[in-house]
Amino acid sequence: MITIIVAIAENGAIGYKNELLYRISADLKRFKALTTGHTVLMGRKTFLSLPKGALPNRRNVVLTRDSSIQFEGAETFTSIDSVLASVREDEQLFIIGGAEIYKQTMAIADKLEVTLVHDVPSEADAYFPEITDEWKEVNREDFNSEESPAYSFITYSR
Ligand SMILES: NC(=O)c1ccc[n+]([C@@H]2O[C@H](COP(=O)([O-])OP(=O)(O)OC[C@H]3O[C@@H](n4cnc5c(N)ncnc54)[C@H](OP(=O)(O)O)[C@@H]3O)[C@@H](O)[C@H]2O)c1
Structure with a gap:
């Protein structure tokens, strides 16, 4: 099973200056819960952006x-x-970014775990590829938050 996991703004943006656009605690918790005990694949630039280096466990x-x-x-x-x-x-296998890696692995992924952040950032330089019609939404949970823009956890499969 190959799963892409990503947080995307309404305009497809995922990063700026080699950093994430949002730090939403529920999203970070979900990322940890889904990926712990498994394998995470990332590009060199994303690895270098991790605040504490390799992700534990x-x-x-x-x-x-x-x-x-x-x-x-x-x-x-x-x-x-x-x-x-x-x-x-x-x-x-969880594919955890960034833009270059997502672009090259969309074709081999079975599932997308998307956090859609209901916001358009003022600046961005990394974008997620288009989620085409071959992907079907199979689950969606919507959340409001006081510390961040509203967001939705959306699961797609082919
Ligand atoms: N919102 C999210 O969920 C999320 C998740 C992850 C990252 N991001 C953001 O995405 C941005 C980084 O994305 P990015 O596209 O600039 O970089 P990236 O995809 O993280 O890394 C790109 C690097 O990966 C290596 N690479 C790419 N394709 C390869 C291949 N086929 N074979 C071997 N190596 C390959 C190359 O490294 P070398 O140059 O060393 O050859 C390339 O420079 C940051 O802003 C980050 O915060 C967002």
Whole structure:
């Protein structure tokens, strides 16, 4: 099972200057609950944006085209195919960004776990690809919040 997990603003934006646009505590908790005990795949830039480095209690896999790069607590791979070849059949793979990695893995994902943030940020430089009609919404929960814009947890499958 390959799941893309992402927080997206209403205009498709997901980041600015190699940082997240929103820090919504319920979203961060959900991210942790869904991914803990499993494998997280990310691009080098997203790995470098993590405030405390590798995510604990998860197999951290980082994509870079520079085969000499190594990161503490993470395995590095130079292609998506080589990552897939290293994943066991019973392993759950969560693709956690960023924009470049989402774009290249939409075609191989089985599921999307989207946090849709009901806001348009004033500045952004990283965007999620279009969620086309082949994706069906299978679950949705809507939330209001005092500390952040309203948001929805939406699950899509093919
Ligand atoms: N909202 C969210 O849920 C969310 C989640 C994650 C990230 N983000 C945001 O997304 C932004 C970062 O996205 P980004 O697109 O700039 O960077 P990224 O996707 O995190 O990383 C890009 C890097 O990954 C490596 N790479 C890409 N494709 C590869 C391939 N096929 N094989 C091997 N290596 C490959 C390259 O590393 P090398 O240059 O080392 O070769 C490339 O520079 C940040 O703003 C971050 O905060 C948002």
